[in-house]
Amino acid sequence: MNALQEIHKKIKQNKMAPIYVLYGQEEFLIEEAVNLIINSALSFEEREFNLSVFDMNEVPIDVAVEDAETLPFMGEKRVVLIKDPVFFTGNKDKTKVEHDLKRLEQYLDSPSPDAIVIFTGNYDKLDERKKIVKLLKKNGEVIQTSLMDDKAISTWIKNKVTEADKEIDEEAIHLLLQLVGPKLMLLANEVEKLVLYIGEDTRIDSSVIRNLVPRTLEQNVFALIDMIVKRRTRDALLFFYDLLEQKEEPIKILSLLAGQFRLIYQVKELYKRGYGQNQTGTYLKVHPYRVKLAGDQAAKFSEGELQKIMNDLAEMDYKMKTGKMDKKLLIELFILQLNK
Known part of the structure; x- marks a missing residue:
């Protein structure tokens, strides 16, 4: 079981961390994990009051920290989603937004028990030398989502089909990859369509894929x-x-x-x-x-x-x-x- 699968397992068991950092090139896996965290922590009704989203290209980090320190309203948890925290990396921040990183360090050292803070970014790596990155690893879950090779994608497709109580053979997986390519978002959409298309049948084979999946x-x-x-x-x-x-x-x-x-x-x-x-x-x-x-x-x-x-x-x-x-x-x- 890889690190991301382990996180999924813990979330489904309601073992939630106060801080998550999800970064890497595979944006679909990041989005999937974010949605799982939000859906597990908040009911649909609670999201209006207890879900906040901040883009670090537009808003200072101290505003997001203040929100994370605010008590939840009519619920047990607040979820704060913070996008593009470039200050976790060695990359140059090209925006003119001033971030109070000392305030962030203080929060990471003692995160609120009433909040779940999720950081997401499309980065190859974090700067391990930085104090904030060390605090993230100490008090939260830090997961990198790398682009998957053909074997990993094939396994991912098979798992998606299995989750829907269906089966798919290796030849069909290979054809699906040929027609759709390796982007997980597109593959997820096609798998969903294929599952609906076969109805009460249990098996997705190459003939089904040829009939339903368009070729670009x-x-x-x-x-x-x-x-x-x-x-x-x-x-x-x-x-x-x-x-x-x-x-x-x-x-x-x-x-x-x-x-x-x-x-x-x-x-x-x-x-x-x-x-x-x-x-x-x-x-x-x-x-x-x-x-x-x-x-x-x-x-x-x-x-x-x-x-x-x-x-x-x-x-x-x-x-x-x-x-x-x-x-x-x-x-x-x-x-x-x-x-x-």
């Missing part, structure tokens, strides 16, 4: 590249024609092709230098799942082939934008040449 243009282009990589020329051309039938613009398809091949090249280079999947994702600021897929595709090309492909795509972009050649024909020739 980006995912379509990824599928097109996958066909090209596997030398399925006829399928790739037919798929391209289907995209044109759907009124997709060749220049947009070309742009996405160039972006994906650029990523494939970058991943290949970083893998050659000994970078792992997560390290590559952090370096390129790309989700680890996308890195894995690009890495799988990169194995099918040499470094020289990828450099030539990128040069060809740049030349195609120039010809399209200057009208020197038919847009559809350019992409047709590109697909055919790649499969020689």
Whole structure:
């Protein structure tokens, strides 16, 4: 059980901490945890009087602290949500808001038993040297939500389906990830729709996903590249024609092709230098799942082939934008040449 799951377990057992810090790149997991804390601490009626939200880009921290020290009204707890506390990090505060951090330190050293204070921020790390961060760790729960790799996302999807008393197989999970991508918010929405769609049936399989989950243009282009990589020329051309039938613009398809091949090249280079999947994702600021897929595709090309492909795509972009050649024909020739 990871730290976030442990927090969920404690909250559901009504073992609430006075302070929570939820930070990291996976915003959906942060939002999910915040909602769980609020729903567990306050009834719907109590929220009007006992729930406060403060953005540190607009409001000084001492205002939020004062609110946390105020007794709850018609309830047992106050919940104070404090967003973007950049002063927990080594990042420069670009706002002109003056924060009384001494006042905050005093509160963190002796938090109110009648309040739950939640800090949230989209940061890679906190500044462990700061006194306020040490006090947070001493008297509260500090949880980092990192972007999940493909294995962790697959487990997360399976758990979401299980929570709804349904089942999903590995093939269906893989297809869902292919169609939707790794963003948890989008995946959560699709899982909810799939569960409603199957009704009293218990199993979500690939056929259900194909019927219900739409494929974005980006995912379509990824599928097109996958066909090209596997030398399925006829399928790739037919798929391209289907995209044109759907009124997709060749220049947009070309742009996405160039972006994906650029990523494939970058991943290949970083893998050659000994970078792992997560390290590559952090370096390129790309989700680890996308890195894995690009890495799988990169194995099918040499470094020289990828450099030539990128040069060809740049030349195609120039010809399209200057009208020197038919847009559809350019992409047709590109697909055919790649499969020689």
